Amino acid sequence: MKTKHLILILSALICGVAYSQPITTPLPSGFKKTKVTSDFISEGVAVADLNKDGKLDIIAGYHWFEAPSWIKHQMAPAETPTAEASASTMGFGMFSRVFNPRKEYSNSFLNMGMDVNLDGWDDVVIIDFPGKPAFWFENPHNKPRVWQKHIIADSVGIANESPGFIDMDGDGRLDILCGDKAKKQIIWLKAPVIGLLHEGLS
Ligand SMILES: [Ca+2]
Numbered sequence: 001m002k003t004k005h006l007i008l009i010l011s012a013l014i015c016g017v018a019y020s021q022p023i024t025t026p027l028p029s030g031f032k033k034t035k036v037t038s039d040f041i042s043e044g045v046a047v048a049d050l051n052k053d054g055k056l057d058i059i060a061g062y063h064w065f066e067a068p069s070w071i072k073h074q075m076a077p078a079e080t081p082t083a084e085a086s087a088s089t090m091g092f093g094m095f096s097r098v099f100n101p102r103k104e105y106s107n108s109f110l111n112m113g114m115d116v117n118l119d120g121w122d123d124v125v126i127i128d129f130p131g132k133p134a135f136w137f138e139n140p141h142n143k144p145r146v147w148q149k150h151i152i153a154d155s156v157g158i159a160n161e162s163p164g165f166i167d168m169d170g171d172g173r174l175d176i177l178c179g180d181k182a183k184k185q186i187i188w189l190k191a192p193v194i195g196l197l198h199e200g201l202s
């Protein structure tokens, strides 16, 4: 094992993140396939430079994979389902975990990286199961803490199959074009244009 990879593994263990050496395979098409994970953790995916090292990272639901070695980080810890909640919600994506693609949906249908609170660090926008609240995870600036979850709107996603991240008003900020299941409307949600207050970050 190369020293570089050994150092990465030790660093990952210390920081509580998952590391495995990425496997790259050449394809007859000329493309090269790199396996990032075998786990079903999200329907959607996006990219953003979440740790500001100049390299695009991969966003997948409650997780992100750090370039270039695709070290897996969890933005928010897995919530342990109670027996009551499990019986009523299992299969509809409430919990951060690995899902079974043969039996259930995930809790992440569309992902986007954008600086929601305008603090200079890209955050993560998640559209959950259709009709559930959409939310964003606040980037903790490379600090070892949970990414704070903020609700964007209570009922997002259904009425059109795929919400869109589109700059609806041309102000240079992507907005969210989606359905509101509760009100049975097609709506768009304008992204904040003024920095939001946040705790403990600078
Ligand atoms: Ca990066």
Ligand SMILES: [Ca+2]
Pocket: 114, 115, 116, 117, 118, 119, 120, 121, 122, 123, 139
């Ligand atoms: Ca931010």
Ligand SMILES: [Ca+2]
Pocket: 166, 167, 168, 169, 170, 171, 172, 173, 174, 175, 190, 191
């Ligand atoms: Ca806009």
